[in-house]
């Protein structure tokens with residue numbers, strides 16, 4: 001039987017209600033539309049219904065039934081993805097995990113926590129702060145741990161602390177046919193067989209649904225010092241990034257914003273930052289170590305012609321700057337009313353970062369398109385928001401996007417450093433992975449033979 005591409009029948013809906021309880025199944029029009037799109041620009045596709053799972057058993061019931069009936073099931077955390085990762089392209093059930101939001105157990109003595117997938121990372125960190133601990137990956141949006149793990153998200157602090165995959169110790173996963181797997185252990189290292197935990201990290205809801213996640217934690221460092229550095233030219237700022245990383249400094253954040261981004265966030269947040277290529281830096285650690293890193297970073301920036309270096313920002317100013325950085329996406333959207341954007345997410349080896357950024361800037365200029373360039377420079381990962389209005393601009397935006405991704409691959413990089421493949425990066429997967437992509441597809445078929453889990457993501461529709 002092929003995957004159902006028609007609306008769920010009334011009897012299928014009734015069967016779902018009987019399995020999980022009628023109050024957890026919604027066909028409310030406005031809720032369907034809220035679940036029809038993420039924060040990216042890939043359009044809207046409402047599911048046929050939403051099931052608000054409240055327990056592992058609800059997830060098992062939904063998957064068993066949908067596997068039998070060949071109904072698509074698309075897990076949903078908070079819907080903050082940018083590549084349509086949680087969007088039900090073929091209708092079916094949107095499996096909303098946000099009500100499974102219990103912190104199951106904090107084990108401060110082991111620096112570990114076990115959570116349900118719907119916990120929002122900001123809320124988790126609030127609870128962990130009582131123990132002097134935190135979970136570093138911060139995608140800059142109010143995302144759930146389930147969505148963060150499924151996208152292998154990274155964010156601002158990844159340059160020091162790494163992306164999500166470095167933090168996942170154990171996963172409880174419900175497979176497409178309803179079987180529950182418990183993967184991994186609480187040991188800090190293991191060489192015990194194939195690493196299935198990390199097969200599921202970054203699988204974007206296409207291999208199984210997480211119902212419990214055990215994470216490693218980190219102690220909150222005593223000292224935090226933030227700085228901004230403004231440069232006359234973009235290539236000077238990107239060169240400073242390379243030198244900071246190559247000097248072995250370990251910033252907790254090293255973010256690049258081009259003048260367009262700075263202008264947009266000034267307008268959006270009422271700030272008065274110099275509208276020049278700017279780096280945001282943050283150092284965390286013990287007092288003397290932080291002071292030395294800040295001093296060396298300043299030296300490197302000044303050596304690259306930095307015209308203004310503001311260090312030792314007060315806590316309030318630092319928070320205001322980071323808040324502005326977190327709102328950069330919405331600031332640029334506000335500066336381009338009525339337009340949509342393709343957001344690139346390439347990452348390249350750090351030595352290639354200046355060349356990659358310059359190439360992207362030239363492509364925008366060559367095609368006469370506007371948009372911000374910003375990103376997690378310390379990891380060689382950055383975003384270009386390619387804004388477009390009419391059809392002609394849309395076609396150009398796709399050309400620019402393609403040119404940027406192909407250039408990143410040529411430089412030994414990747415199409416997506418943190419946002420995942422979703423639908424937006426499918427076109428580049430074969431190019432990036434070669435025969436490896438075929439093997440990924442075999443793995444998908446092994447775990448989900450009927451293709452019910454998040455169809456049309458990572459792989460083209462069958």
Ligand SMILES: Cc1cc2nc3c(=O)[nH]c(=O)nc-3n(C[C@H](O)[C@H](O)[C@H](O)COP(=O)(O)OP(=O)(O)OC[C@H]3O[C@@H](n4cnc5c(N)ncnc54)[C@H](O)[C@@H]3O)c2cc1C
Nearest residue numbers: 077078079080081143144146147148150153154204205210
């Ligand atoms: C303003 C803004 C800034 C952002 N900045 C960053 C950034 O700096 N770094 C970064 O990495 N990302 C960033 N993002 C993207 C986004 O926040 C992350 O990808 C985040 O991890 C998505 O989490 P979510 O809870 O919203 O998941 P969703 O968007 O709801 O889902 C994400 C994927 O996970 C799957 N999924 C959800 N829950 C489960 C589960 N329990 N089991 C299995 N699969 C599941 C979904 O099917 C989907 O494929 C940003 C987004 C916005 C809007």
